[in-house]
């Protein structure tokens with residue numbers, strides 16, 4: 001079976017009601033990144049950081065996968081599909097995708113501040129001061145903050161290098177190292193960018209640009225792939 005590698009960003013969840021990073025009126029606009037999504041923010045004001053992610057977690061729990069997530073899950077009938085996502089929501093999994101690598105963490109999980117291998121699912125929407133790991137240390141959101149390493153990057157590169165099809169969906173390609181993944185897709189791979197407002201010019205990185213919202217563009221390309229290449 002041919003291999004499909006997907007790189008998704010906030011845009012794929014936009015039609016599920018989860019604001020993208022740069023949307024006006026989005027949650028991110030009410031906060032400064034450095035106040036809520038950095039190791040220094042956690043050190044200075046953990047309550048504010050927890051509150052920010054509690055709000056976002058509630059939004060994720062209330063959201064449902066959209067046509068783009070469902071279409072990608074259905075691709076697994078005919079292809080080996082690896083989804084590499086910059087998103088911290090779990091909408092790919094809830095649509096049925098079985099191989100999802102989260103580059104920037106998962107909002108519905110917490111992690112020990114003493115031993116980072118201790119990762120727990122969060123029941124409900126709240127993680128609070130005083131929620132401890134089994135070693136007695138405060139739990140933090142299982143999120144990769146700005147300025148932190150992206151431990152899944154090596155695996156993401158290895159997957160990307162095996163792609164026959166590389167689908168980039170709903171990302172401004174502004175956050176590194178994730179944005180650099182495109183360079184690792186083989187020359188022979190067919191590469192598409194599905195985004196209504198792509199941030200890169202046509203032809204760059206060999207990407208065919210589909211200027212549509214994910215909920216329309218992804219099902220279309222999935223249908224084409226299923227019909228043409230099976």
Ligand code: NAD
Nearest residue numbers: 009010011020021022086087088089170171172197213214
């Ligand atoms: P971004 O906000 O920088 O870019 C979003 C992209 O999505 C833009 O290019 C925009 O044109 C596009 N877009 C908007 N609506 C779309 C739609 N309906 N269909 C397809 N594309 C659409 O987001 P990013 O590139 O993912 O990077 C920002 C960072 O913010 C990431 O690290 C990510 O972890 C984080 N983030 C995650 C979520 C989430 O988990 N759902 C939400 C917001 C931000």
